[in-house]
Amino acid sequence: MTGVGLIGAGAVVQTIHLPTLARLSEEFTIRTVMDTDPATAQAVAARVGAQASTDLEDVLNDESIEVVAICSPPEFHAEQTVAALRAGKRAVLCEKPLATSHDELRDIAEALAETGGLLVVGAMHVFDPAWTEIRPRLGELVRSARTVRSSIVLPFNDRYESRASHLLPRQPMSMPDASDPAVRQAFLNAAVLGLAVHDLPLVHELIGRPGTDAEIVSAEFLEPFGYVIGIRAGQTLVEVSGLMQPHWKPLWELEAVSAEEVLHVEFTPSFVPAGSATATITGAQGAFSVGNRPTNGYEAEWRRLAQALQGQTDAVPSSADVLADAEFVVHVADRATALLGEQVPA
């Protein structure tokens, strides 16, 4: 059984990783839960019979921990990923986003090259069983898509979190004034790195992985929390939009249209184990659908990490693809944020 150390013990760990790892108890066991808040670390660790710590070094120095899951706030992801790799861990599962800057990604690339460690980014839709099944059938949709559309319309997270686990009390968040242009830029950046990031690796694959050559042509912030970003990659037009608001119905879609085929994917919401997406390719020959599987991307990412640790390295995306997708995410976040800033009257 593979020992796991969790870095950060907030809502994502409580609602996603703990229940998921509980279903995979023959593969993984949680050894240590580390959080900078000692009460949180102890409470979460007690739920799974693990050790609690407030010190990252306790996880890095524990040889019984082979896999480190980094679930801390995004600004710490890169630094902690590098530290875990350099500590000799076999694998790092880093929650999205992998990094917030190109410099951070260079550091991670160096650490990967030097250590040969395994890196998985917890972008759940990359691992969604429906996406995994439909990928080999994408054919001409990859690189020849004329338009790609990622649309996420979701209720706020608390609607799902409370149905996934008993959450520990959190500090109430104060909402900054969204009429402040700087706040809107910060929100847009956070929305890309926190929400759009779920599907940007899929979008990136569909448009042929142009990386930073993709041109960000428009960007706007939507209230109360959302974004619309236009991207042009050669002759392919991409619309990436997201909106969180207090309604009940999740509408989470990815669509790619080529001359002769349409890919349409409908994803289930985050946090709750609501099964996989459904993915359909429609063309002249009719429609082909996959999905409606009982597991979602969260469980699949851990299962495939287990397979990779057993030697099946192609069970997870290559480091090159992981880094390229993360570069694309940072590029979209940076350029969209800058573009929004340019639209602000002086």
Place this chain on the structure above:
Amino acid sequence: MRTSISVPTQLRSVATALAASLPDFYSVSEPEDAAGLVVLDGSGNWVAAAAEKLSAGRHNLLVHAPGPVDPGEVDTLAARTSTIVLSEPFAGNPVLKNLPQDIPFGAVSSTALAAPETPVERALLEQIRSLRAAGFTDLAVENAQITATGALLTGEARHEQRLVRVRALVTRTSAVTPHHVLRAYSPEHVLTVTLPDPATAAPGTATLVGPDGERILPTDYESAHRRTWRLAHESPREAASLRDFADDLRVLGSIS
């Protein structure tokens, strides 16, 4: 009273089918002189054709699927007559007439999948027209990306007295039948409208998701063209405005 209609050769099968579904209202006739309604093909310079018919004393005109033309010429035409009916493939869908107008929408997105032979410019016009029919008017485009096979727009429109952010995506493909999907967002509601292939009577659908659940708005199995033809006989005053059409052509002109 049954109206005899004259149609150009290329629209004969379409018009015959439409007239057959409205047998008490229309019959396809020859020659044009005997016709009570003259149908024009909107794929060419229909404004010039309409002006010619007006000059020839033919005042009851219906333009089938009007495409992009010079907006100034449409203005001129509008100044001459108010009896021209525009039969539009998506904007005429009956579902658009039953949409709630009292919801404070802040954003709307529109996705249009067009047939491969449909020029992007025409597909965009049809999309702008369906947005207007849904109540999103006075579109001002801020960013437009146009390729040979698609378009991506962002901008602002007006819904009731409110400014609304707009984004629109167009793609030409043979994979699926042409259709539009509009989705409008307010702080508490999401309205999704689908406008099906106008060649069929598949119904447009409208679904409103709000705090209290989800409501499917009334559905009508009538194509946009049949509805327009029916109303042209029953209540011609409900015909789409030529001046609004000219305004939408100017929006299109600002992009392409």
